[in-house]
Amino acid sequence: MNKPIFVTQPSLAPLEEYAKLLEDAWASGILTHNGPLMRRLERELAAYLGCPDLVCLANGTCAMQLSIRALDLTGEIITTPFTFIATANIISWERCRPVFVDIEAGSWNMDPEKIEAAITPRTSAILPVHVFSAPCNIDRIQAIAKHHALKVIYDAAHALAVNYHGKSVLNCGDISCVSFHATKLFNTAEGGGCVSLDPGLNARVRRLRFFGFDENKEIVDEGMNAKMTEVHAALGLANLRYLDQVRANRRRKYHQYVEQLKEAGFVKFQQFNPEEYNYSYMPVLLDSEARMLRVLGNLAAKQITPRRYFHPCLNTLKHFAPNCSLPVSESVAARILCLPLYDSLVEDEIDRVCKCVRNA
Numbered sequence: 031m032n033k034p035i036f037v038t039q040p041s042l043a044p045l046e047e048y049a050k051l052l053e054d055a056w057a058s059g060i061l062t063h064n065g066p067l068m069r070r071l072e073r074e075l076a077a078y079l080g081c082p083d084l085v086c087l088a089n090g091t092c093a094m095q096l097s098i099r100a101l102d103l104t105g106e107i108i109t110t111p112f113t114f115i116a117t118a119n120i121i122s123w124e125r126c127r128p129v130f131v132d133i134e135a136g137s138w139n140m141d142p143e144k145i146e147a148a149i150t151p152r153t154s155a156i157l158p159v160h161v162f163s164a165p166c167n168i169d170r171i172q173a174i175a176k177h178h179a180l181k182v183i184y185d186a187a188h189a190l191a192v193n194y195h196g197k198s199v200l201n202c203g204d205i206s207c208v209s210f211h212a213t214k215l216f217n218t219a220e221g222g223g224c225v226s227l228d229p230g231l232n233a234r235v236r237r238l239r240f241f242g243f244d245e246n247k248e249i250v251d252e253g254m255n256a257k258m259t260e261v262h263a264a265l266g267l268a269n270l271r272y273l274d275q276v277r278a279n280r281r282r283k284y285h286q287y288v289e290q291l292k293e294a295g296f297v298k299f300q301q302f303n304p305e306e307y308n309y310s311y312m313p314v315l316l317d318s319e320a321r322m323l324r325v326l327g328n329l330a331a332k333q334i335t336p337r338r339y340f341h342p343c344l345n346t347l348k349h350f351a352p353n354c355s356l357p358v359s360e361s362v363a364a365r366i367l368c369l370p371l372y373d374s375l376v377e378d379e380i381d382r383v384c385k386c387v388r389n390a
């Protein structure tokens with residue numbers, strides 16, 4: 031009997047390296063409140079990514095929440111329906127209304143040509159997602175935002191260690207939000223971060239994550255608790271040393287999948303620039319929902335669980351109504367499947383997954 035295969039598994043540094051990093055925390059008893067390990071992780075990540083600064087937070091969802099707050103957004107925020115529920119939920123959670131626009135058929139990212147029709151006097155921002163790490167058409171989105179005086183927050187949950195025009199994609203827009211969840215390319219178990227080129231915004235996000243305290247512990251803003259602990263930061267520091275290796279490994283496995291599936295006439299892959307992708311997911315688009323369900327059944331019979339990232343299409347959820355029908359997003363969401371992709375996945379397992387797909 032083969033062991034079950036899940037859509038992903040965390041990439042983890044050797045346990046001894048993690049434990050070593052925790053020795054100082056054990057000695058000092060400092061476990062949280064913007065401690066030395068978290069500040070070191072902020073510096074090391076910013077340097078690794080080529081960003082001037084990075085603010086570590088408790089998770090990627092609160093990175094978006096604090097960004098909405100830091101920019102004082104209200105009213106309507108234009109976003110994509112082809113994303114994880116967190117993106118749209120946090121807009122509503124912050125008492126704004128998500129307005130969905132359709133995606134491009136090849137990149138599965140927000141279609142910039144559909145944005146202007148969705149802008150109203152109530153629109154305050156655009157919140158696109160770099161889905162599966164492929165950068166959106168940022169040049170076009172920024173031009174539209176500038177023309178209409180809108181803010182831009184990028185949900186870059188998937189897009190750590192991705193460049194756009196040779197520079198970190200996280201340096202784009204007013205703020206970019208990353209996730210360091212256990213299932214991501216780089217993880218701190220739970221965690222996330224905000225990147226902005228505006229030092230004032232970074233300072234505000236830092237205050238918002240810490241109850242509104244400034245550096246002198248004066249209450250200067252209406253904040254909450256979104257701090258990253260030392261225990262999480264240590265895991266990040268340990269894992270960061272392996273990030274290049276993890277990315278290269280996943281890239282190799284991604285191509286093994288493509289080699290085995292490209293001849294199957296019913297499988298399509300995401301369109302992206304290979305220099306601007308981090309290979310954290312293995313999304314495949316089947317030619318019909320019926321075929322996708324057959325693939326799912328074949329895999330389930332072998333104890334292999336892929337994920338329908340992202341289904342359902344968020345504009346179809348009742349609590350976001352009224353929203354119009356968005357044919358490209360709905361069609362992609364009905365036929366997409368993310369196949370298993372992670373460090374310890376071996377070639378034989380990829381072969382088994384591909385066989386199930388081809389047999390559908």
Ligand code: T4K
Pocket residue numbers: 036037038039040089090091092113114116117159185187188208209210211212213221222335337339
């Ligand atoms: N924006 C976008 C576009 C996102 O995709 C996400 C999160 C966010 C924002 C929000 O970021 P965070 O607030 O989460 O930092 C997972 C993740 O929980 C979620 O972070 C991620 N996107 C989403 C795409 O995937 P689920 O519900 O599929 O996770 P779960 O727990 O079912 O895990 C999937 C598989 O991973 C399991 O079958 C086994 C494996 N796994 C999972 C965990 C948690 C492990 O091996 N170890 C683990 O610790 O959402």
